[in-house]
Amino acid sequence: METPVHQHGATVQRHGADAEPHHRSPATTALPVAAAALFGLWTVFVDRTSGSSLGHAWLLGLIAALVSGALGLALVRVQSSMITEVRALAYGALFGTAMGYLYSIAHASGPSILESVRMGLVLGAVMFAVSLYVFRTHRTREPHGQHRPRGSHRAHRPRTTH
Numbered sequence: 001m002e003t004p005v006h007q008h009g010a011t012v013q014r015h016g017a018d019a020e021p022h023h024r025s026p027a028t029t030a031l032p033v034a035a036a037a038l039f040g041l042w043t044v045f046v047d048r049t050s051g052s053s054l055g056h057a058w059l060l061g062l063i064a065a066l067v068s069g070a071l072g073l074a075l076v077r078v079q080s081s082m083i084t085e086v087r088a089l090a091y092g093a094l095f096g097t098a099m100g101y102l103y104s105i106a107h108a109s110g111p112s113i114l115e116s117v118r119m120g121l122v123l124g125a126v127m128f129a130v131s132l133y134v135f136r137t138h139r140t141r142e143p144h145g146q147h148r149p150r151g152s153h154r155a156h157r158p159r160t161t162h
Contacts, residue, residue, distance in 0.1 A: 032072030039098060040065025047105050060105070068098055088131035096124020 044061035048054060071094055079087050100120020104111060 028076050029073065032076050033069055036065045036069030036072055039068045043102065043105070046102055050106055064101070068094075084135045085132065088128050088135055091131040092124040092126075092128030095127035096120040096122075099123040 040061040042061075043064040044057045047060050048057040052060070075090055075094060079090070082090065097120055100116045100123070103119040104113070104116035
């Protein structure tokens with residue numbers, strides 16, 4: 001029974017009698033669940049091809065799917081309260097961590113921890129940049145709306161003649 005109120009790009013929940021119920025679209029849960037399932041299957045494939053047993057690969061894939069799914073659902077749930085830059089950073093961190101983890105299990109001998117962290121940081125930075133670009137160019141699709149509605153800066157600027 002909360003209605004979002006926009007402040008500085010983040011959404012603040014308003015309580016009261018005039019608050020409308022908050023509905024989530026099915027895509028807000030379906031996309032993280034589907035991504036988690038694909039990540040789990042990818043983990044199974046990577047772990048199996050690196051020499052692990054089939055049972056170990058499936059157990060690792062199930063754990064990876066559950067953890068990434070829970071983190072993805074949590075991120076989708078709280079993203080409307082984040083400003084654009086923080087939200088892009090959160091998506092970059094989740095993606096970078098997942099890719100660094102996959103990189104660490106990709107080789108039977110195992111890359112060094114530093115290589116996995118470096119790969120996770122690079123791919124997380126790429127995801128941050130892509131997310132920031134998408135969030136900034138598709139502002140009307142953002143959960144919390146536009147930071148600065150287009151055209152509003154012209155309406156409030158005083159005209160001066162030189």
